[in-house]
Amino acid sequence: MTIIADGGSTKCDWILLDEAGNQVLKTRTRGLNPAVVPREDLYQRIKENNDLPGLFGKVSHVDFYGAGCGTETPRTALRLVLEDLFEGAKVTVQEDVAAAVYAATTEPGIVCILGTGSNSCYFDGKEIHTPVASLGFSLMDEASGNYFGKRLIRDYFYKRMPEVLAKEFEKRFDLDPDVIKQNLYQKPNPNTYLASFAEFIFTSEEVNGYFYKLISEGIIRFIDYRIMCYKEAQSVPIHFVGSIAHFSKDIIEDCMKRYQLELGNVIRRPIDGLIEYYRNHRLNVATQN
Numbered sequence: 001m002t003i004i005a006d007g008g009s010t011k012c013d014w015i016l017l018d019e020a021g022n023q024v025l026k027t028r029t030r031g032l033n034p035a036v037v038p039r040e041d042l043y044q045r046i047k048e049n050n051d052l053p054g055l056f057g058k059v060s061h062v063d064f065y066g067a068g069c070g071t072e073t074p075r076t077a078l079r080l081v082l083e084d085l086f087e088g089a090k091v092t093v094q095e096d097v098a099a100a101v102y103a104a105t106t107e108p109g110i111v112c113i114l115g116t117g118s119n120s121c122y123f124d125g126k127e128i129h130t131p132v133a134s135l136g137f138s139l140m141d142e143a144s145g146n147y148f149g150k151r152l153i154r155d156y157f158y159k160r161m162p163e164v165l166a167k168e169f170e171k172r173f174d175l176d177p178d179v180i181k182q183n184l185y186q187k188p189n190p191n192t193y194l195a196s197f198a199e200f201i202f203t204s205e206e207v208n209g210y211f212y213k214l215i216s217e218g219i220i221r222f223i224d225y226r227i228m229c230y231k232e233a234q235s236v237p238i239h240f241v242g243s244i245a246h247f248s249k250d251i252i253e254d255c256m257k258r259y260q261l262e263l264g265n266v267i268r269r270p271i272d273g274l275i276e277y278y279r280n281h282r283l284n285v286a287t288q289n
Contacts, residue, residue, distance in 0.1 A: 001016055001017065001018050001019070001024065001055075001058070001059045001060060001061075002016070002017050002059065002060065002061040002062075002063065002278070003015065003016050003017075003055065003059050003061065003062045003063070003086070003089075004017065004063045004064075004065070004271075004274055004275070004278060005032075005062070005063070005064045005065065005066070006065050006066070006096070006099050006269075006270055006271045006274060007031065007032045007033070007064060007065065007066030007067060007069075007096070008031055008033070008066070008067050008096070008115050008116050008117070009031040009033040009036065009067050009068070009115075009116040009117060009189065009191050009192050009195070010030075010031045010115075010116045010145075010192050010195060011028055011029070011030065011031055012028065012029045012030070012031055012032045012045075012066070013026070013027075013028055013269070013271040014026070014027050014028065014029065014049075014051075014052065015271060015274075015275055016055065016059070017275070017278060017279075021278065021279040023275065025051055025055075027049055027050070027051040027052065028049075029045050029046060029048075029049045029052070030045045031045075031067075031116070031189070031192060032045060032046070032064075032066060032078065033066065033067045033068035033074075033117075033189075033191075034066070034068050034069065034074035034075070034077045034078040034081075035067075035068030035069075035071075035074040035136060036068060036136075036188065036189055036190075036191060037068075037188065037189065038188065039077055039081060041188065042077075042078060042081045043081055043084075043085070046081070046085060047085075052085075055086070056085050056086055056087060057086070057087045057088060059086055059089050060088075060089055060090065061089055061090050061091075061092075062082050062086045062089045062090070062091045062092070063091075063092050063094075064078065064079075064082060064091070064092065064093045064094070065093075065094050065095070065096050065098050065099030065274070066078065066093065066094075066095070066096050067095075067096045067115075067116070067117050067119075068136070069093050069094060069095045069096065070095040070097075070119075070130070070133065070134045071133070075093050075094075075095075076093075078093050079091055079092075079093040095119075095130070095134075096113060096119065097111060097113060097119050097120070097121040097128060097130060098128060099270050099271075099274050100112075100113050100119075100121075100239075100241040100242075100267075100270050101121065101123045101128055102270075102273065102274055102277040102281075103241060103267055103270035103271075103272070103273025103274050103277065104239040104240075104241055104264070104265050104267055104270070104273065105123065105237070105239055105264065105265065106125070107125055107237075108122075108123060108124050108125045108232070108236050109122075109123055109236045109237045109238065109239055109264055110122050110123075110227060110230055110232065110233060110236060110237075110238045110239065111123055111239045111240075111241065112222070112226065112227065112238065112239065112240045112241070112245070113240075113241050113242050113245075114143055114144060114222070114240055114241075114242040114243075114244040114245035114248070115144065115145060115241075115242030115243055115244055115245075116144060116145045116146060116191060116192060116195040117134075117136070117137060117141045117144045117145075117146065117191060118140070118141045118142055118143055118144035118147070118222060118226065118242075118244075119134050119226070120132075120222075120226040120227060120230075122230045122232055122236075131229070131230075132225075132226065132229055136191070137190070137191035137194065140225075141191075142218060142221040142222040142225055142226065143215075143218035143219050143221065143222035143244065143248075144195070144244060145194070145195030145196075145198040145243070145244055146191045146192075146194035146195040146198070147218055148195075148197070148198040148201055148214065148215070148218060148244070149193075149194035149195050149196065149197035149198045150194050151214055151218070152169070152197050152198070152200060152201070152214075153175075153180065153194075153197060155214075156169055156175065157177075161210065162208075162210050165208075165210060168200075169200060172200055173197060173200070198244070201214065201215065202243075202244070202247040202248075212251065215248050215251045216251055216254070216255055219248065219251060219252055219255040220255055220258075223255060223256065223259060223261070227259075227261065228259065233259075233261060234259070234260055234261060236262070237262045237263070237264030237265075238256065238261050238262060238263060238264055239264040239265045239266070239267070240252060240263075240264075240265075240266045240267070241266075241267045241268075241270045242267075242268070242270075243268055245266055245267075245268075246266060246267075246268035249266045252266070
């Protein structure tokens with residue numbers, strides 16, 4: 001049997017497929033971004049799940065696609081954890097852009113992730129190209145959940161948020177400066193903490209002028225830095241994966257018109273497309289090796 005996992009900073013979806021491609025189990029753990037989650041916490045987050053420990057030693061393959069797996073050190077750290085837990089299984093760990101590509105398209109295109117974090121790649125129909133390294137939430141991640149959360153907090157404290165929204169923001173979140181600084185600088189997963197504020201935008205009953213401007217500015221920055229860097233940008237579809245992309249689809253489309261870009265598929269949860277990809281393209285290879 002094969003486990004495929006789609007891991008973000010906030011949550012990680014795990015799917016168990018049998019040899020025929022049937023879904024045997026679907027479960028979820030807390031986020032497993034090895035760039036921000038310490039090794040012992042990676043162990044703990046997997047072991048605390050009710051379903052996964054029963055599969056240790058029973059599966060043949062574990063294919064993990066995750067945020068924070070774009071560079072060698074965190075990717076290796078997570079692979080070693082998975083090899084230790086899933087004893088005897090062949091383990092692969094790839095960056096989350098691979099799962100996004102497999103879920104979004106089989107044709108050439110640019111595939112973007114807008115979730116807790118953000119990223120992009122070019123898929124030529126066979127290989128994935130990521131010429132811009134992802135340096136995480138502190139330096140990059142334009143238009144991501146943590147980007148918008150950061151913007152909201154800054155606007156609130158700089159008094160740039162409309163008064164009516166500021167009062168609602170105060171009711172929804174603990175805005176004590178000491179609490180915020182403790183979560184950002186002393187506790188683990190500051191990116192996930194920041195992203196939790198973004199739901200203030202996306203659970204609103206309407207996209208008001210302030211939210212529209214906020215989202216548009218983030219999307220424009222993302223297009224400038226993470227889409228227009230590809231020479232193929234204006235000749236192939238641009239696909240998006242992730243919750244932020246799902247809730248911002250109309251604004252993304254508006255922003256892309258300025259650049260004469262073609263919007264492709266917008267997928268909220270890549271795991272479903274990933275299952276279909278495995279059934280059609282990978283499962284026979286996985287179960288025979």
